[in-house]
Structures are given as structure tokens and as C-alpha cells.
Amino acid sequence: MNAPRFRHFVAIDWSGAKGARQKGIALAIADAAGGPPVLVEHHWSRDEVLGVLRDELPSDSLVGLDLGIALPHADCGAYFPGLDNTPPDAPALWHLIDELAAGDENLGANSFVAHPAMRPYFRDGTDTGEHFGCDGAEHGRGRFRVTEQAQAAMGCKPYSNFNLVGAAQVGKSSLTGMRMLHHLRGHLPVWPVDPLPDADSVVVEIYTTLAALEAGRSAAKAKMRSYEALNEALAVLGSPPVERSGEVDDHTTDALLTAAWLRAVAPEPERWSPAGLTPAIARTEGWTFGAL
Structure with missing residues (x-):
């Protein structure tokens, strides 16, 4: 490069x-x-x-x-384990978010997280969904991507993109951003x-x-x-x-x-070329530039 x-x-x-x-x-x-x-x-x-x-x-x-340009995938082998037709990669995830939130103005994503099929995977202001964690994942703070684990090893304190609660949460901004990324496809x-x-x-x-x-x-x-x-x-x-x-x-x-x-x-x-970035991780979870 x-x-x-x-x-x-x-x-x-x-x-x-x-x-x-x-x-x-x-x-x-x-x-x-x-x-x-x-x-x-x-x-x-x-x-x-x-x-x-x-x-x-x-x-x-x-x-x-x-x-966050994607949701965790590697930990559970899927973005939404147990969901029929869970997206296979990040562009398909962006498409799904945009499709379910199409009625939300200004690239909002509230309709996506409120959807009955999606709600069990997130923690919002009223409850923690039954699929907020998964086997082998850190249930208390939610699920993390491989790049977020790399951030933690560098001294940061990342938050799960499935967490929608608290001043430091990044889930809402990431989901709205994924809608924008969908609209940037081809550009x-x-x-x-x-x-x-x-x-x-x-x-x-x-x-x-x-x-x-x-x-x-x-x-x-x-x-x-x-x-x-x-x-x-x-x-x-x-x-x-x-x-x-x-x-x-x-x-x-x-x-x-x-x-x-x-x-x-x-x-x-x-x-x-960070050490943890494999082709499968690139396709599904993406990476944070600078996380080594």
C-alpha cells in the first residue's frame, strides 16, 4: 500500500x-x-x-x-445467533439495519433496535435482552469484536455495540453510522x-x-x-x-x-496489517484503524 x-x-x-x-x-x-x-x-x-x-x-x-462499523460476530459465529437469515457479513448487516429503520429520519436506528426480532440482542434503557451475551462471551458488559479486545489490550475501555445504555455507550452511534455506510456503498x-x-x-x-x-x-x-x-x-x-x-x-x-x-x-x-485481522474478521467485524 x-x-x-x-x-x-x-x-x-x-x-x-x-x-x-x-x-x-x-x-x-x-x-x-x-x-x-x-x-x-x-x-x-x-x-x-x-x-x-x-x-x-x-x-x-x-x-x-x-x-463501530460492525457488530461482534467471531465470538458467537453470528451477529444474531439463533436468528433465521442472520446477515453473513458487514454489508449485509448494514443493509438489514437500514431496511428495518427505513422510516427513521436522519439515519436514526430506533426502529431497528425496537424490532421484535432484534430487541433480545441489545441492552436498552428498560431491559437487557436474553441474547445480550452468548456462550463464551462476557455477559456483564456484552459482546465484543476482536478489534475491541485489541483496544482493551492497549489500555482502552471499549463498550459493546450491543449496549445502548449510559453516557459512554457507542451502540446508538454505531448503528446510525452503519446506516450511513449502507448508503455509501458504491461511493x-x-x-x-x-x-x-x-x-x-x-x-x-x-x-x-x-x-x-x-x-x-x-x-x-x-x-x-x-x-x-x-x-x-x-x-x-x-x-x-x-x-x-x-x-x-x-x-x-x-x-x-x-x-x-x-x-x-x-x-x-x-x-x-494488525495481527488479529484475518480475512474472516475483515469481512464480518471490520477493524479499528490503529488498534494493533
């Missing part, structure tokens, strides 16, 4: 929150030619982000999405579900805590809420500072730092 071919590095902090627009979505871009990462200032909707990625993305972009490949293209743009899954760890932060202090803290982390990555000061929300700092991190580490071949 010729990693340095990327000319733009885009990081998107995603959100599964209800509503037409989400305060939790932030989009930042770093130029391969250098300079500080730049925030695209806008009060985003998920549909608008989809439109940018599908129709307005600069060429040769490496796009990092802060969400943007998603590594490693799709092979890495020799040219043009590609989407990868990111976990902003990994970027923070490599920028000198601890997992417990991965969130930065001032430009001063952000610029200290950017300096560790060799990036020029953002010329601002004072308080800022952590969605903004997550996006800015991770765009600079993508620029710094994408040329490293080992990032594209």
Missing part, C-alpha cells in the same frame, strides 16, 4: 443522538502538505455528513469515522470490509482515545476541553497548533486531534 498518497485526512466525531441536528458531530481535516488541522464549523445532521462523504469529499481522502470503500484501493478515498473506523494515547494522554484523560490541552497533544504528533485558546467541547478536540493523528500514522505499514 502506498499510504502517503493520501492528500487529506478527515476525522468525524459521530453521534447517535435523537434530533435533526447533533451537537456531538464534529468534522475536521488535516492537509498532507502540513499545517494545523482545521475544523469545518457547522451544526451537522447525519444526513449532511452523508452528503459530504458521498458528493463533496476531496479526492484521495482518508476518512476516519468514530463509530466509498470501507477498510477492511473492502480491500484498500490503490487510489482515491477510503473510510476507516477510528477510536479517538487511541489518537489521544499516542499524543501523550492517558485513557482516563483522553478528552480535552481546552485549546491549550489540544495543542499540547498536537505538538506530540508533530502538528502545528490550532490558533485558538480557551475552552472548547471535546467533540471538536477529538476531531481535530484525530485528523492530525491520521496524517501522522497512516504512512506506517503496520497500521494496515
